[in-house]
Amino acid sequence: MRRIFFVIFLFIGACIDPLNVKVTESDRLLVVDGLITNLPGPYQVKLFYSNSLSTSRLAPFEPVTHAVVVIVDDLDNNYNLTEVSPGLYETDPNELTGEIGRSYYVSIKTQGEVEFQSTIQKLTEPGEISNLYFELDNESASGNDGELKVYIDSKGVSNEENLFRWRWTTIHKTIASPELHTTTTPRGEIRTPEPCSGYVLRQGQLVQVGECTCCICWSYNYSEGSFVSQNDFVSENTFNKQFLGKIPVTAMHFYDRYYFEVQQLSLSEEAYSFWNLVEKQQKSATDLFQPDAVKIKGNIKNVSDPSKEALGFFGVSGVASVTTDIQESQIPYPLPEIETVPHSCLDYFKYPTTEKPPFW
Numbered sequence: 001m002r003r004i005f006f007v008i009f010l011f012i013g014a015c016i017d018p019l020n021v022k023v024t025e026s027d028r029l030l031v032v033d034g035l036i037t038n039l040p041g042p043y044q045v046k047l048f049y050s051n052s053l054s055t056s057r058l059a060p061f062e063p064v065t066h067a068v069v070v071i072v073d074d075l076d077n078n079y080n081l082t083e084v085s086p087g088l089y090e091t092d093p094n095e096l097t098g099e100i101g102r103s104y105y106v107s108i109k110t111q112g113e114v115e116f117q118s119t120i121q122k123l124t125e126p127g128e129i130s131n132l133y134f135e136l137d138n139e140s141a142s143g144n145d146g147e148l149k150v151y152i153d154s155k156g157v158s159n160e161e162n163l164f165r166w167r168w169t170t171i172h173k174t175i176a177s178p179e180l181h182t183t184t185t186p187r188g189e190i191r192t193p194e195p196c197s198g199y200v201l202r203q204g205q206l207v208q209v210g211e212c213t214c215c216i217c218w219s220y221n222y223s224e225g226s227f228v229s230q231n232d233f234v235s236e237n238t239f240n241k242q243f244l245g246k247i248p249v250t251a252m253h254f255y256d257r258y259y260f261e262v263q264q265l266s267l268s269e270e271a272y273s274f275w276n277l278v279e280k281q282q283k284s285a286t287d288l289f290q291p292d293a294v295k296i297k298g299n300i301k302n303v304s305d306p307s308k309e310a311l312g313f314f315g316v317s318g319v320a321s322v323t324t325d326i327q328e329s330q331i332p333y334p335l336p337e338i339e340t341v342p343h344s345c346l347d348y349f350k351y352p353t354t355e356k357p358p359f360w
Contacts, residue, residue, distance in 0.1 A: 020314040030116060032300045032312035037319045038123060041093040045069050045106060048087050051310060063087025066111045074103040093128030106314045115303040118314035124266040125320035127156040132262055135328060137246055147246040154264055163272040165265050166227040166244055170221045171357060173256035176345035178214055179206055194299055196344050197216050217345035217352040226279040228272060251335040266316035270299055274313050
């Protein structure tokens with residue numbers, strides 16, 4: 001049996017959840033990663049080739065460039081995607097917005113004239129998230145740093161299957177002091193302010209010569225697990241105290257504002273089966289690269305040669321979301337003083353950007 005390895009990173013800020021796939025040495029398969037929703041676009045489809053087992057985990061995946069990528073709806077309308085970077089294709093947001101009740105699929109033709117197509121997916125109602133709340137993880141709390149457990153209550157829609165998955169993102173403003181950067185030399189530590197700090201060293205003194213372009217960042221963090229609804233254990237389509245993972249608690253997270261957003265995505269039976277298998281694999285393995293990892297079937301078919309496989313999933317989901325600012329008052333112990341970061345905030349923090357979010 002072929003052995004295929006998945007690592008799922010769920011990026012709520014993007015339209016897709018990138019799939020990292022390793023396969024056997026003899027395989028080099030197309031991987032499709034895309035999602036459209038009822039939220040405004042652009043929507044993205046990412047195409048790349050799978051890596052073999054002998055390839056380093058850190059090796060970049062080979063993008064599939066110059067493909068023809070088209071999303072087709074149930075009225076036979078065609079929406080052509082544009083390649084905005086190698087292997088990343090986007091819709092025109094003025095042409096396509098997903099609609100509840102409509103169905104969609106993706107059609108792909110590679111530069112080598114090989115055709116692929118996803119199964120048809122219907123965009124269904126996402127229900128609603130009725131409550132979002134956090135509880136301190138007492139086992140992780142150290143008196144300085146700890147973690148918050150994330151929970152939601154949510155409801156489905158009458159006369160619908162109500163198959164869901166959940167994903168979240170956090171954003172917090174961060175501050176750094178790259179002018180305090182030092183370098184170790186045989187004579188000891190010397191000051192070497194980073195160029196983006198706006199400072200230079202003159203006669204042993206820091207002198208400001210410009211504005212700092214890397215002192216303030218907004219750091220993003222995303223749920224990395226697959227969280228799907230367990231419908232066998234609910235009544236009246238109500239999901240109570242659904243656990244969605246943990247988020248860190250540090251002084252830096254509460255420096256300015258700790259923003260949290262959770263999304264509830266409706267799923268087809270096929271999509272639910274896919275993400276449910278991903279969740280089971282994640283829960284059963286401490287290392288997703290272990291030899292007996294399961295093979296997870298997607299919804300991409302090789303039209304040119306049905307005997308050959310393709311990987312990944314093109315999804316269509318209705319989305320309901322809730323946002324909140326987590327307050328420092330929710331932490332039952334005082335946080336320490338914010339740490340000094342003598343580096344560019346772009347090099348120090350997770351998924352950073354100097355671009356201020358529009359709602360900040």
